[in-house]
Amino acid sequence: MEGNILQLKKIGIFRALQLGDLLCAMPAIQNLRLAYPKAEIVFIGLPSTRKLIERYSELFDRFIDFSGYPGLPEMPFDEKTFSRFCKNLTDEAFDVILQMHGNGTIVNEMLKACSGGSRIAGFALSSNELAENPLLMPYPNWGHESLRHIALMKHLGIAIATRAVFYPLYQNDFERLDTLGVGEHYICIHCGSRGTWRQWPPDFFAKLADYCARHAFRIVLTGTSEELEITNQVAALMKEKPLILAGKTDLGMVGALLKRSKGLISNCTGISHIAAALRVKSVVISMDGEPERWGPIDTTRHKTIDWTKTPNYALVEQVVKEMLFPEEDHQMQQISFG
Missing domain, CATH: 3.40.50.2000 (Glycogen Phosphorylase B;)
Known part of the structure; x- marks a missing residue:
């Protein structure tokens, strides 16, 4: 990432999607962990995916349940639950939140509004957003899903040591x-x-x-x-x-x-x-x-x-x-x- 935030101590990752979507993002996240071995990395996702994320204990330190939001079909929206979710994100005070959910048309504004001023990195479509925030990159609406997230890591200056999807077994x-x-x-x-x-x-x-x-x-x-x-x-x-x-x-x-x-x-x-x-x-x-x-x-x-x-x-x-x-x-x- 840019020189002014190289010493990240607390990173949030937002990807409130299902099993296959999460697995496709794991190679990119593994490279992120290699770049920041001592940082606390917290996954923000659907409650139903908690058990999956907990299998990747080498990559993630904690899990935060996402509450749902208007326009996102993965789970119903409840205003009271969402208010608690926003307070939780604000209290976390992440150094940066990686928006790895999609092209950013809905999620970017949501994260900015309820994260208490945390910097947002990830994907965007809006030219204004891209101009204002160098941590955002144009959403690559092409290629394999896993390589889209590898492209994001490259944009953030993270070295790519692996591209392989992996699945821990015990x-x-x-x-x-x-x-x-x-x-x-x-x-x-x-x-x-x-x-x-x-x-x-x-x-x-x-x-x-x-x-x-x-x-x-x-x-x-x-x-x-x-x-x-x-x-x-x-x-x-x-x-x-x-x-x-x-x-x-x-x-x-x-x-x-x-x-x-x-x-x-x-x-x-x-x-x-x-x-x-x-x-x-x-x-x-x-x-x-x-x-x-x-x-x-x-x-x-x-x-x-x-x-x-x-x-x-x-x-x-x-x-x-x-x-x-x-x-x-x-x-x-x-x-x-x-």
């Missing part, structure tokens, strides 16, 4: 997973999504799950408790009986589950970012038309299919075969030439 995560009797040699399929418009049709998921089962893999259907209905729907459409773990795992257990798996098949949702962070092979069906922004960057280990452009089930099946069962082609060649 021994206890694997121990608790063991109580579910998952076994070995399985593929995870996640058919839910926060928005129904981002869900691949259940009959396609069921057909693909049976295809994987015919390759001698156990099928594990993952999801949250809110996604249990669509998970059960997919299971009912399958010919083979899957193991349904929707609603039975937490963030640590699902990470351990993925780590031991052959791979993941999912919509473009939070779990696809966990798989990418854990270097677990995956096939992602993107339903939002933004695979270049939200799909895994590593295309050797992960394949994202833009369903809005190529709604072709046979293509998905072929990609699954190439990504998750590549040894089969090799074995067939050996037999043919043997």
